[in-house]
Amino acid sequence: MTSLYLFEELAPNERERLGDQAYVLRGFALPFVNELLPAITQIASLSPFRQMQTPGGYTMSVALTNCGKLGWVTDRSGYRYSRIDPQHSQPWPAMPQSFTQLARTAAAEAGFPDFEPDACLLNRYLPSSRMSLHQDKNERDFSAPIVSVSLGMTATFLFGGHQRSDRTAKVVLHHGDVVVWGGLDRMRYHGIMPLKGLAHPLLGEQRINFTFRKAG
């Protein structure tokens, strides 16, 4: 007999609260996956995933690219948004309609109607790739939320407070999960533990994350 627990675990679009204005939308991106995957390939063909340098001179373990009007970049001189991909001095690929649609509906579902992202950072994690605790604070205004989409391998997301030293909650994110945080929770520290575990049936030994922002 099917347990209630199992049913709840598999229920689509379950909303899990992480804070006053922060949610995990379980499986919210699943209906979009068939459009998202070819779009990722297209974006990467124009602006390939690459590992960037931090201001401290280290190479990030995560490889990134961007789509949309603005792209997040980092090098020895700092973090910033740029209209131009520094790798070939051309604009970033346009944001596909399926991306915008996913971001807007997820934001609305979490209580942020009329989200208009102008930037989408795509991060590619391979086994052992991590993202240490940080705040998203290079955007021009912080009134818009952050929408973060997980595809591929399962990862452990860390969601902290407004000081780096605040204790963090560990949230396991699966293929198709979407995290949205804004308002009071907009500046919370967050990160990803080193990637480990089983390969994903569709994407193999990697996790792709999109993060939508209103940057400009």
Place this chain on the structure above:
DNA sequence: AAGTGACT
């Protein structure tokens, strides 16, 4: 430190 390694 959008890193690491040291440390618990």
Place this chain on the structure above:
DNA sequence: GAGG
């Protein structure tokens, strides 16, 4: 040695 694993883990936060």
